[in-house]
Amino acid sequence: MMEIKKVGVLGCGLMGSGIAQVAAQSGYSTTVLEVSRELLDTGLKRIDQFLAAGVAKGKVRPEERQATLSRLSGTTDYESLKDCDLVIEAVIENLEAKREAFSRLERSLKKEAILASNTSSLSITEMAIATKRPQRFVGLHFFNPVPLMKLVEVIRTIRTEPAVEETVVGFAKNLGKVPVRTLDRTGFIVNRLLVPYILDAIRALEEGVGSISDIDQGMKLGCGHPMGPLTLLDLVGIDTTYYIADIMFDEFRDRRFAPPPLMKRMVLAGFHGRKTGRGFYDYASEPPRANDFLTQR
């Protein structure tokens, strides 16, 4: 097994910033890359705020916050990642964008480094074969919010060397996560089951089965879920979930994965969930208010 010392993360959005945070928090020297200084600053600020909130809640020691930040650096230059042992990609859920990021990275990255993608739905094999090292390529799928969610899916392809899979499983454990192994089938384990469920929640809303808050309360209190499906959609991002569902529909051609019409309208209208301030709920008020007008005539 290879020893991972230095970690790189491509993308400092919702997922990338969380991954960079837990890597740095677990003792790895971590560099996170964004395409612009502005996006990088937003991502690094998110990490700092999460750590600060952790300190306020008594979950993170102040010296741990400082140590984490000292192990973390941000960059807009792919060259800064050249010495990384493992680079985890968490850019937009678009095959071309991901391939482009890997290709730029590989211009300077050392040969033995392992590449991983945090994709939720794209084919790991399709990404791996576009790189110079398909045998050192895996999927490493985290869950939102990354610092709090225990699970990581580790995905091998038929080209992945067994030792590389083992190294990555060990890395996930070092992050304090619980790894599960899965094959390269779009959606892997969790989204295969979760996506039809959350899309059905939107269909139930469209059909008038219940209001936004009643659908959420129903699943929260009736099934013991930590949050209802529409609140979860707002957390993960309605745009992100739309892209995931579309890719899954394309792979399986099964209507369970087809994004419902309301979802597409919400994406087009900028109702992306918490990150844009509104989705199924409006986050300008506290507690957030359900946007019941979404389904009114």
Ligand code: 3HC
């Ligand atoms: N630093 C450290 N710890 C923190 C923290 C911080 N900034 N903020 C919160 N915590 C701790 C809390 O202290 C608490 O710890 P405790 O259990 O020991 O008391 C714990 O984290 C939970 O925090 P809160 O009590 O503040 O919040 P909730 O109890 O409401 O839980 C949640 C929040 C963990 C997000 C929970 O609602 C949940 O599990 N929701 C479901 C999320 C989910 O399903 N995610 C998966 C989405 S799918 C996905 O990501 C895949 C993608 O491909 C689409």
